[in-house]
Amino acid sequence: MFKKVLVAEDIDSINVGIATMLKDLNIKNVAHCQYCDDALVKFKKAQYDKEPYELLICDLSFKKSHRKDQITTGKELIKMLIAEQPDLKVIVFSVDDHPKRVKELWGTGCLNGYVDKNRWGLKNLATGIQKIYNGETYMSPAIESQFKKKKVLSVSNYDNKLLSLLADGYSQEEIEQYFKKHKISPSSRSSIEKRLKDLRVDFGAKTTIHLVMMAKNLKLI
Amino acid sequence: MFKKVLVAEDIDSINVGIATMLKDLNIKNVAHCQYCDDALVKFKKAQYDKEPYELLICDLSFKKSHRKDQITTGKELIKMLIAEQPDLKVIVFSVDDHPKRVKELWGTGCLNGYVDKNRWGLKNLATGIQKIYNGETYMSPAIESQFKKKKVLSVSNYDNKLLSLLADGYSQEEIEQYFKKHKISPSSRSSIEKRLKDLRVDFGAKTTIHLVMMAKNLKLI
DNA sequence: CCCACCCCTACGGAAACCCGTAAGGTGGGG
DNA sequence: CCCCACCTTACGGGTTTCCGTAGGGGTGGG
Numbered sequence: 001m002f003k004k005v006l007v008a009e010d011i012d013s014i015n016v017g018i019a020t021m022l023k024d025l026n027i028k029n030v031a032h033c034q035y036c037d038d039a040l041v042k043f044k045k046a047q048y049d050k051e052p053y054e055l056l057i058c059d060l061s062f063k064k065s066h067r068k069d070q071i072t073t074g075k076e077l078i079k080m081l082i083a084e085q086p087d088l089k090v091i092v093f094s095v096d097d098h099p100k101r102v103k104e105l106w107g108t109g110c111l112n113g114y115v116d117k118n119r120w121g122l123k124n125l126a127t128g129i130q131k132i133y134n135g136e137t138y139m140s141p142a143i144e145s146q147f148k149k150k151k152v153l154s155v156s157n158y159d160n161k162l163l164s165l166l167a168d169g170y171s172q173e174e175i176e177q178y179f180k181k182h183k184i185s186p187s188s189r190s191s192i193e194k195r196l197k198d199l200r201v202d203f204g205a206k207t208t209i210h211l212v213m214m215a216k217n218l219k220l221i
Numbered sequence: 222m223f224k225k226v227l228v229a230e231d232i233d234s235i236n237v238g239i240a241t242m243l244k245d246l247n248i249k250n251v252a253h254c255q256y257c258d259d260a261l262v263k264f265k266k267a268q269y270d271k272e273p274y275e276l277l278i279c280d281l282s283f284k285k286s287h288r289k290d291q292i293t294t295g296k297e298l299i300k301m302l303i304a305e306q307p308d309l310k311v312i313v314f315s316v317d318d319h320p321k322r323v324k325e326l327w328g329t330g331c332l333n334g335y336v337d338k339n340r341w342g343l344k345n346l347a348t349g350i351q352k353i354y355n356g357e358t359y360m361s362p363a364i365e366s367q368f369k370k371k372k373v374l375s376v377s378n379y380d381n382k383l384l385s386l387l388a389d390g391y392s393q394e395e396i397e398q399y400f401k402k403h404k405i406s407p408s409s410r411s412s413i414e415k416r417l418k419d420l421r422v423d424f425g426a427k428t429t430i431h432l433v434m435m436a437k438n439l440k441l442i
Numbered sequence: 443c444c445c446a447c448c449c450c451t452a453c454g455g456a457a458a459c460c461c462g463t464a465a466g467g468t469g470g471g472g
Numbered sequence: 473c474c475c476c477a478c479c480t481t482a483c484g485g486g487t488t489t490c491c492g493t494a495g496g497g498g499t500g501g502g
Binding site: 014208 | 232
């Protein structure tokens with residue numbers, strides 16, 4: 001089994017939960033960090049001491065605090081650590097089971113496991129650690145079913161910007177000006193209207209308000 | 222210290238965390254339930270056995286499962302248990318620290334404590350349990366600051382319905398029909414427009430889309 | 443080279459939305 | 473009882489959004 005594990009997770013109650021589970025797996029050398037920056041420091045020190053971590057268990061979102069941290073998300077942390085030590089095993093442990101997020105993250109190829117924090121999250125996490133130790137990859141059932149979803153709705157950067165500006169209270173007129181100013185094409189009023197119409201059709205939205213709300217609910221903006 | 226505690230919390234990792242903390246507080250008799258309905262059953266059995274619980278630690282939102290549960294939220298559970306046993310101490314342990322939710326729940330008068338699950342949530346929970354045992358009430362620092370916020374934006378049922386219908390893709394024309402059909406007053410086109418204008422002003426929204434998004438972000442709809 | 447095709451743009455009319463004014467209704471205080 | 477304040481509704485005109493049509497200007501295949 002893994003000898004040395006790094007846990008990056010901000011919520012203390014979950015940290016205690018993970019710690020207990022790792023103890024049951026007979027993993028003795030565990031470091032817990034509640035801030036991404038701390039995790040990076042601990043990680044580098046271990047490398048320097050020639051006793052690197054073998055496994056990273058990592059949350060995705062960290063509540064921001066008074067500290068002005070360099071790294072604020074699990075995604076960034078994973079990217080940095082993998083760059084330093086490509087053979088590090090990584091398992092994501094997050095409440096976020098949205099298909100978009102799952103696919104995006106898994107697609108980076110940096111992950112060995114993805115477990116969502118639901119009722120049986122900790123149990124799944126233990127299973128995952130075992131599998132990953134055996135050289136396999138692991139997704140918890142809920143994550144796997146999300147991952148298999150064929151049609152994951154997504155929008156281009158252009159659409160995202162368009163919808164975001166609407167959500168921020170821009171009129172179509174103002175959006176046209178904004179697009180021209182920022183050299184975003186197409187910028188004409190006509191194209192904006194056409195794109196919105198197409199989006200409404202694609203999403204099955206009855207009004208533009210409806211469209212923007214749907215995009216919001218799907219976490220596309 | 223409390224002798225008998227009931228924990229209603231769906232996420233297993235947090236349950237383990239809470240369990241460990243309670244053990245440290247030397248509380249031996251602890252029941253964990255991952256479904257509200259189970260909590261109700263355990264609670265009633267304890268009453269029947271004349272060994273009632275003294276403290277309830279309760280999450281607010283429970284991920285819905287395949288089971289068709291009667292009780293689906295912590296709020297409902299608390300209401301039911303307090304009705305059965307008014308002297309039960311109740312402490313909410315939730316990620317939800319939104320001012321609206323905090324005030325609404327605290328306002329029911331059923332609560333003795335409210336702790337948010339942030340970095341130091343478990344630590345705060347331990348403090349809270351001690352205070353409540355001493356007959357005081359307790360809010361974690363983050364919750365307390367949210368609670369103190371003077372101007373908590375809120376909207377009437379009417380406004381909520383109006384904004385929700387817009388978010389669901391109704392046109393103003395359709396909303397007028399809907400209001401007339403459901404005997405909601407005022408229902409005239411003119412009044413709907415006027416109310417929306419006032420809401421835009423109140424919220425400082427530039428467009429109606431902006432208004433609906435703000436309401437969404439503030440969890441008012 | 444020419445044509446077909448696609449995309450951006452321009453324009454005009456229809457529909458929806460926004461806004462102010464004024465007329466009717468209701469209810470409470472004098 | 474009247475009066476006044478407030479709310480609801482009706483209506484007209486302005487603005488924004490919606491939608492179809494049509495005119496360039498590239499690009500690629502024939």
